Amino acid sequence: MTRYEAVIGLEIHVQIQTATKAFCRCEGDYNAPPNRNICPVCTGAPGALPVLSDEFVARAVRLCLALGARVNLLSTFDRKNYFYPDMPKNYQITQFFTPIGSEGRLLVTGADGVERAIGIERIHMEEDTARSAHLGERTLLNFNRAGLPLIEVVSHPDLKSGEEAAQYFKKIYDIAVKYLGICRGNMEEGNLRCDANISIRPAGSTALNTKTEVKNVNSFAFIAKAIDHEIERQIAIVEAGGEVESETRLWNPKLKRTETMRKKSGRNDYRYFNEPDLGPLRITAEFVEELRTTLPELPDDKRRRLREAYGINNEQLDLFIGYPAVCEYFERASSSATASFSTIAAWTSGELLRVEDKENFGAVQTPPEHIASLARLIDTKKVNGPQAKEIFAIMRETGSDPEEIVKNDPRFTAIGDDETAAIAAAVVADHPAETEKYLGGRENLLGFFVGQAMKRAKGKADPAKMSELVKKELTNRKK
Amino acid sequence: METLGVKDIYGNIAAHNGALNAYLQVVPEERLKPGAGPLSGVCLGVKDNIAVAGLQLTCGSKLLETYVAPYTATVVERLVAAGATVTGKLNLDEFAMGSATTYSAYGDTKNPWDEERTPGGSSGGSAAAVAAKMCDIALGSDTGGSVRQPASYCGIYGYKPTYGTLSRYGLTAFASSLDQIGILARRPGHIRELMQVAAGRDGRDATSIEAPSFDAQAFDPAKMRIGVIAEYEKNMGPAVRPAYDRCIETLKKAGATIVPLSFPEYDTVISVYQVIATAEASANLARFDGIRYTARAEGCSFRETTAASRGRWFGAEVKRRILLGTWVLSRAYYDSYYLRAAKVRTVILNRWKEFFGKVDMVLTPATAGTAFKRAEQPDTFALYLEDLFTIPANLTGMPAIAFPAGTHDRLPVGLQLTADLSRDGLLLDAAAWLEKNVMGFATIERGCRHDAI
Numbered sequence: 001m002t003r004y005e006a007v008i009g010l011e012i013h014v015q016i017q018t019a020t021k022a023f024c025r026c027e028g029d030y031n032a033p034p035n036r037n038i039c040p041v042c043t044g045a046p047g048a049l050p051v052l053s054d055e056f057v058a059r060a061v062r063l064c065l066a067l068g069a070r071v072n073l074l075s076t077f078d079r080k081n082y083f084y085p086d087m088p089k090n091y092q093i094t095q096f097f098t099p100i101g102s103e104g105r106l107l108v109t110g111a112d113g114v115e116r117a118i119g120i121e122r123i124h125m126e127e128d129t130a131r132s133a134h135l136g137e138r139t140l141l142n143f144n145r146a147g148l149p150l151i152e153v154v155s156h157p158d159l160k161s162g163e164e165a166a167q168y169f170k171k172i173y174d175i176a177v178k179y180l181g182i183c184r185g186n187m188e189e190g191n192l193r194c195d196a197n198i199s200i201r202p203a204g205s206t207a208l209n210t211k212t213e214v215k216n217v218n219s220f221a222f223i224a225k226a227i228d229h230e231i232e233r234q235i236a237i238v239e240a241g242g243e244v245e246s247e248t249r250l251w252n253p254k255l256k257r258t259e260t261m262r263k264k265s266g267r268n269d270y271r272y273f274n275e276p277d278l279g280p281l282r283i284t285a286e287f288v289e290e291l292r293t294t295l296p297e298l299p300d301d302k303r304r305r306l307r308e309a310y311g312i313n314n315e316q317l318d319l320f321i322g323y324p325a326v327c328e329y330f331e332r333a334s335s336s337a338t339a340s341f342s343t344i345a346a347w348t349s350g351e352l353l354r355v356e357d358k359e360n361f362g363a364v365q366t367p368p369e370h371i372a373s374l375a376r377l378i379d380t381k382k383v384n385g386p387q388a389k390e391i392f393a394i395m396r397e398t399g400s401d402p403e404e405i406v407k408n409d410p411r412f413t414a415i416g417d418d419e420t421a422a423i424a425a426a427v428v429a430d431h432p433a434e435t436e437k438y439l440g441g442r443e444n445l446l447g448f449f450v451g452q453a454m455k456r457a458k459g460k461a462d463p464a465k466m467s468e469l470v471k472k473e474l475t476n477r478k479k
Numbered sequence: 480m481e482t483l484g485v486k487d488i489y490g491n492i493a494a495h496n497g498a499l500n501a502y503l504q505v506v507p508e509e510r511l512k513p514g515a516g517p518l519s520g521v522c523l524g525v526k527d528n529i530a531v532a533g534l535q536l537t538c539g540s541k542l543l544e545t546y547v548a549p550y551t552a553t554v555v556e557r558l559v560a561a562g563a564t565v566t567g568k569l570n571l572d573e574f575a576m577g578s579a580t581t582y583s584a585y586g587d588t589k590n591p592w593d594e595e596r597t598p599g600g601s602s603g604g605s606a607a608a609v610a611a612k613m614c615d616i617a618l619g620s621d622t623g624g625s626v627r628q629p630a631s632y633c634g635i636y637g638y639k640p641t642y643g644t645l646s647r648y649g650l651t652a653f654a655s656s657l658d659q660i661g662i663l664a665r666r667p668g669h670i671r672e673l674m675q676v677a678a679g680r681d682g683r684d685a686t687s688i689e690a691p692s693f694d695a696q697a698f699d700p701a702k703m704r705i706g707v708i709a710e711y712e713k714n715m716g717p718a719v720r721p722a723y724d725r726c727i728e729t730l731k732k733a734g735a736t737i738v739p740l741s742f743p744e745y746d747t748v749i750s751v752y753q754v755i756a757t758a759e760a761s762a763n764l765a766r767f768d769g770i771r772y773t774a775r776a777e778g779c780s781f782r783e784t785t786a787a788s789r790g791r792w793f794g795a796e797v798k799r800r801i802l803l804g805t806w807v808l809s810r811a812y813y814d815s816y817y818l819r820a821a822k823v824r825t826v827i828l829n830r831w832k833e834f835f836g837k838v839d840m841v842l843t844p845a846t847a848g849t850a851f852k853r854a855e856q857p858d859t860f861a862l863y864l865e866d867l868f869t870i871p872a873n874l875t876g877m878p879a880i881a882f883p884a885g886t887h888d889r890l891p892v893g894l895q896l897t898a899d900l901s902r903d904g905l906l907l908d909a910a911a912w913l914e915k916n917v918m919g920f921a922t923i924e925r926g927c928r929h930d931a932i
Contacts, residue, residue, distance in 0.1 A: 040549060040550050043771060044766040045530075045549060045649075046528075046536060046538065046546075046548075046652075046767075047528075047530045047536075047548075047552060047649040048550075048648070048649075049530070049647060049683060049684050049685065049686075050685065051682065051683060051684070051685045052685065073534065080760050081761075081765065083768065083785055083810070085763065085781045087770070088766065089762075089765065090765035090768055091760075091762050091765055139781075141770075143608050178484060208662070269809055271761075271762075271809055271810075273762070273808055273817060276654075276655035276656035276686075277655050277685060277686065278685050278686075
């Protein structure tokens with residue numbers, strides 16, 4: 001039986017959040033009442049002309065840099081001609097001949113656990129279309145979305161599985177939404193849209209066979225499933241002696257399968273030519289370098305650094321990479337404390353996220369210094385686990401530093417080693433019968449002594465220390 | 480600016496517009512809003528492909544019969560802010576595609592010198608209105624000569640600025656890389672006054688540029704090197720040749736140096752223009768789909784509605800150019816037509832840049848002959864050839880002005896001066912000198928037989 005491999009490329013549209021639309025000064029809020037944010041330019045009135053938004057250019061350059069792409073100092077705007085009811089001018093202003101960004105890359109981890117670079121062919125700027133809604137036989141058009149800035153990121157066909165595609169998509173989502181903050185990231189509203197081009201070939205072959213395009217796989221929940229399903233479908237066709245047809249398909253999440261949307265009869269001819277109303281876009285190397293300095297540390301670099309600097313586990317790494325605000329919190333706590341990174345990481349990712357929303361972490365009230373100081377109390381065994389949880393609750397309620405809480409509340413004042421030793425000795429002295437049995441070989445009675453001792457210490461002793469001292473006391477009796 | 484006054488202008492409109500069909504819409508006299516500023520009292524006619532909020536914007540097309548512009552073009556806005564008053568909208572070939580104003584869906588405009596004849600096109604309404612004194616000055620648009628050719632046929636001045644000097648915001652696009660709003664006037668000084676107000680960068684037009692100075696400079700013909708193009712001579716009709724020779728003679732006598740130039744690519748300009756202009760037009764006119772603001776022919780689907788609306792209301796010439804433009808951009812022909820034309824355009828630009836290393840201005844006819852009879856309109860292709868002398872300025876972006884230089888058989892003859900990019904001021908200085916020394920409108924109008932002039 002032939003083994004197959006999949007060849008997958010993704011086209012991701014990122015709706016860029018800017019104050020204005022791409023080519024006019026209408027507000028970029030598509031959620032305003034229908035057809036509120038419109039003007040002659042974005043509705044294609046006769047005589048209206050596009051003027052490029054500087055903010056859009058700056059954000060596109062930042063995205064190019066974040067995706068490791070070459071920023072082209074001269075790029076072109078071009079007209080893509082086709083008639084569609086949601087296209088005000090019946091052509092779209094896009095970048096066809098020379099995009100703003102070329103040849104970027106992102107890392108994904110393959111099924112074999114090895115990291116691989118996925119090539120990004122091009123990153124280009126374009127305008128969004130109006131939104132249509134169907135009402136019975138009628139189609140309603142809302143032009144609030146028409147002319148909103150979009151960036152399309154087109155990968156090389158380097159992806160091999162639904163899982164890899166999902167990782168790649170998620171990474172672009174993280175970079176655009178969480179690291180650069182240039183996209184709202186609302187998938188239901190179509191802020192990020194993903195189409196997948198998929199073909200199969202015998203493993204090891206370099207042929208590029210007929211592909212299908214699966215539209216709108218923009219959900220982390222089903223992108224991998226949709227792609228894997230399409231791969232299976234194509235394999236089944238070829239195995240049965242058939243041929244894969246060139247077509248556009250749509251994922252049906254209910255039936256968990258892709259379905260034909262339209263057959264592709266020949267290639268569309270979009271009759272591209274340079275947009276004469278804009279002319280080429282020229283930017284300077286200085287402008288690009290200036291924007292480079294505004295870039296945050298990016299996921300691939302960050303993961304490497306966190307792993308080396310803090311030695312935290314993979315689960316915590318994933319969390320910190322996916323939620324930069326949580327990560328920043330962790331790093332601030334770590335920089336201010338003498339506590340161990342693992343305790344801070346555990347408390348940040350554990351107790352704190354049980355009560356705080358990681359999606360909206362900027363609003364957290366608890367200062368990172370307080371988590372650090374709690375971790376220090378734990379590390380130095382000044383408080384035990386149950387006490388730490390209680391202190392955590394008080395700390396969140398009162399906003400006080402854990403050190404203060406412990407100092408002002410006698411319940412949390414741990415007793416010293418001398419006192420612990422005295423209690424251990426007293427408990428052993430009070431239970432001669434049990435001591436006899438223990439010394440006679442019933443070593444499981446140790447728990448009984450420790451329990452009694454902790455009770456007498458009102459929980460303020462370190463259980464491990466107590467256990468050690470009780471054992472020592474018992475052993476001394478033997479002599 | 481010495482103006483005719485609202486009373487006279489409205490008198491002329493009442494007397495002649497019925498016959499000439501220059502205005503498609505006249506703002507009623509009682510609704511004129513007199514403005515204050517340097518252009519106070521100036522009555523401005525506007526070609527009906529330039530937006531003026533609240534006035535119709537038909538572009539000479541049935542498709543836009545009921546369309547009212549929702550905003551005002553930058554140029555009009557600036558002129559009105561300086562005191563000018565818009566008197567109405569002027570006839571044109573549908574979407575400015577034509578050379579005789581015979582392709583208007585609202586009837587031909589007639590030449591005030593002879594109503595049997597064309598006023599030229601596509602800004603025929605603008606030229607006729609200015610010549611017949613139905614406005615002080617008019618705006619037109621010039622994509623391949625659409626301001627200069629009708630100005631020449633009507634014995635007035637027609638000026639196309641350096642590309643970008645007047646904002647295109649509000650001008651319905653025909654071919655965006657060639658289109659410029661232009662000015663039609665009876666005196667070159669009027670053009671200067673308008674430009675001082677209207678020219679310059681506009682935040683709403685990315686292709687607009689800083690304006691050069693339009694202040695009058697002393698013009699000394701003795702310091703001028705005037706280029707003449709050898710290849711053009713054989714394309715010059717007998718009606719034009721005497722005026723051309725006379726103009727050269729006058730300049731020579733005044734001390735100008737006449738420099739012969741060679742333009743070996745002259746016979747490519749029509750093809751290059753047709754390919755580029757129709758390609759851009761095919762996209763620019765795609766927005767007229769029957770969906771948002773045009774007349775709508777009901778169909779069962781978007782495709783049917785669009786096809787039916789465009790099929791029913793676009794005129795034959797517009798359809799011809801859209802088809803041609805769609806063809807030259809299609810994948811199979813892009814390289815051999817569109818891309819090739821774009822390359823030859825660069826060659827032509829370089830040739831004209833080279834000219835201006837040697838000369839200050841180039842003198843050519845504006846048109847090969849005088850206004851032809853509307854009933855004897857040449858066939859489609861011969862009509863395209865009308866633009867031979869005017870097209871280079873659109874392909875290169877250079878400024879050019881058509882000026883009246885005499886009459887032939889009691890019809891005006893126009894010549895043209897072209898200058899290097901942004902040397903618009905020089906052109907207007909030269910035109911003012913020529914007005915005095917050759918033959919301005921004021922002189923030749925006396926020879927006119929039409930009572931409108």
